[in-house]
Amino acid sequence: MNKLILILLFISSFTFAQNEYATINIYRPKTFVGSCCPVDVLINGLNVSKLYNGGHLEYKVFSLQAMEITIKSAGIASLRILPKQGGNYYFQTKPKFSGFTLEQIRTPIEKEDLKEKNYVKLTDIGFEENAVVYYHEKTEWTKEKLTEHWNKNGVSDIEGIYEKVGKNLEYNLAVLKTKDEYSIIYLSGAKGTTWVEGDLKAKLQKTAQFGLFKANWFMLNKTENKDIILTFKQATMSCISETGETKEDLYIKIYPTYDNKISSSENTQNWKSSGTGFFISKNGYITTNYHVIDEANTIEIEYLGKSYSASVAVSDKQNDIAILKINDAKFNNLASLDYNFKKEVSDVGSSVFALGYPLTQLMGNEIKFTDGKINSKSGFKGEITSYQISVPIQPGNSGGPLFDNDGNLVGITSSGINRELNLTENVNYAVKTKYLALLIDELDEKFELPNSTIQKAKPLTEKIKSLSDFVVMIKVK
Numbered sequence: 001m002n003k004l005i006l007i008l009l010f011i012s013s014f015t016f017a018q019n020e021y022a023t024i025n026i027y028r029p030k031t032f033v034g035s036c037c038p039v040d041v042l043i044n045g046l047n048v049s050k051l052y053n054g055g056h057l058e059y060k061v062f063s064l065q066a067m068e069i070t071i072k073s074a075g076i077a078s079l080r081i082l083p084k085q086g087g088n089y090y091f092q093t094k095p096k097f098s099g100f101t102l103e104q105i106r107t108p109i110e111k112e113d114l115k116e117k118n119y120v121k122l123t124d125i126g127f128e129e130n131a132v133v134y135y136h137e138k139t140e141w142t143k144e145k146l147t148e149h150w151n152k153n154g155v156s157d158i159e160g161i162y163e164k165v166g167k168n169l170e171y172n173l174a175v176l177k178t179k180d181e182y183s184i185i186y187l188s189g190a191k192g193t194t195w196v197e198g199d200l201k202a203k204l205q206k207t208a209q210f211g212l213f214k215a216n217w218f219m220l221n222k223t224e225n226k227d228i229i230l231t232f233k234q235a236t237m238s239c240i241s242e243t244g245e246t247k248e249d250l251y252i253k254i255y256p257t258y259d260n261k262i263s264s265s266e267n268t269q270n271w272k273s274s275g276t277g278f279f280i281s282k283n284g285y286i287t288t289n290y291h292v293i294d295e296a297n298t299i300e301i302e303y304l305g306k307s308y309s310a311s312v313a314v315s316d317k318q319n320d321i322a323i324l325k326i327n328d329a330k331f332n333n334l335a336s337l338d339y340n341f342k343k344e345v346s347d348v349g350s351s352v353f354a355l356g357y358p359l360t361q362l363m364g365n366e367i368k369f370t371d372g373k374i375n376s377k378s379g380f381k382g383e384i385t386s387y388q389i390s391v392p393i394q395p396g397n398s399g400g401p402l403f404d405n406d407g408n409l410v411g412i413t414s415s416g417i418n419r420e421l422n423l424t425e426n427v428n429y430a431v432k433t434k435y436l437a438l439l440i441d442e443l444d445e446k447f448e449l450p451n452s453t454i455q456k457a458k459p460l461t462e463k464i465k466s467l468s469d470f471v472v473m474i475k476v477k
Contacts, residue, residue: 075099407455
């Protein structure tokens with residue numbers, strides 16, 4: 001197979017004014033040979049269009065910078081050009097036995113040799129006109145109509161208005177749920193394109209995990225991409241970049257805000273956040289982090305497939321500890337608590353592991369195990385109340401137990417420096433049990449702390465199974 005590479009390399013560093021550009025025209029005259037095979041046109045590796053039999057791609061360049069344009073078929077063809085401001089450049093591609101040829105020509109191809117329906121017009125800042133674009137649905141939704149709709153009917157889970165983060169293509173999208181299906185509506189901000197308020201941006205397809213979707217997504221030039229993956233977590237939406245960059249595009253949810261009084265259309269999913277906790281008594285006392293339940297109006301404990309209401313019994317904001325009490329008549333006391341509450345400080349280098357429910361929207365509701373070492377007997381900025389640990393900790397792990405390899409409880413997983421400073425990975429913290437014991441002493445009701453050594457002789461896999469029975473998910477709203 002012949003392999004030619006079409007590379008139009010634009011070497012310049014200045015940007016044209018809005019009405020000044022160079023125009024590249026690529027023609028594919030009508031032929032009988034190879035008429036069913038489209039030609040792909042790529043710019044900097046991004047597929048911008050297909051060129052069909054009798055097709056014409058008109059591409060206006062406003063920003064002259066290093067740019068690679070590749071035309072691919074069964075083979076690959078190549079040319080180089082240095083365009084000038086206001087210049088017009090013409091290329092012709094024709095089928096041959098091993099693919100397609102490509103040559104530069106002096107004048108445009110006559111209209112009689114082209115098919116009007118296969119004309120495509122693009123710019124390097126977005127879509128202008130495209131006779132072969134797929135059907136692109138428009139909606140009647142506007143920002144005003146959406147806010148009225150949500151104020152009247154409430155919002156569910158990921159619904160709302162999202163704003164793109166970044167210097168380029170700063171625009172707003174709305175996620176809307178109708179008849180148990182999700183779609184994304186374009187609202188504003190994509191300057192230099194033909195996107196208008198109410199255009200359909202994407203239709204989402206559900207997966208096995210809520211918060212993770214496949215999408216039929218209309219790119220900036222309004223061509224359809226059916227392989228977009230979207231993730232929603234902590235009031236953000238992320239997806240593959242529309243500009244061909246390797247990093248993802250990030251959107252922040254800006255409406256409704258966390259203090260907005262709009263009700264939820266699905267009260268069962270209107271949970272502000274979730275975390276982890278664990279039993280410290282057989283009669284329903286549970287420990288977690290203070291920040292997990294801070295400002296909570298309702299606390300729900302999920303344990304062994306059942307849900308129980310709970311309330312805060314006592315808390316210590318400074319050391320980020322809280323003790324909850326299940327106050328639900330459905331709850332039956334535990335038969336035993338088969339671990340040992342170790343008050344003594346553990347040594348640096350001790351092997352430890354955490355159990356918890358991190359990122360449940362993406363990772364599911366199954367309990368997760370992570371392990372590592374105690375790196376230091378002091379925590380963030382030298383705090384003596386915490387250990388520094390190398391155990392991976394994610395949002396949702398907060399408030400979970402930290403055990404050593406003998407099954408002793410040595411800490412409560414709390415936070416990571418990567419979330420405090422957005423710097424180091426796998427530098428995390430756990431509050432020492434010594435300070436949990438002091439808080440337990442503040443309870444009016446007294447009980448014996450767990451003191452079982454039965455875990456010591458078990459292999460790690462059996463320890464995990466056994467100790468998981470004392471770990472709970474905490475949801476608040």
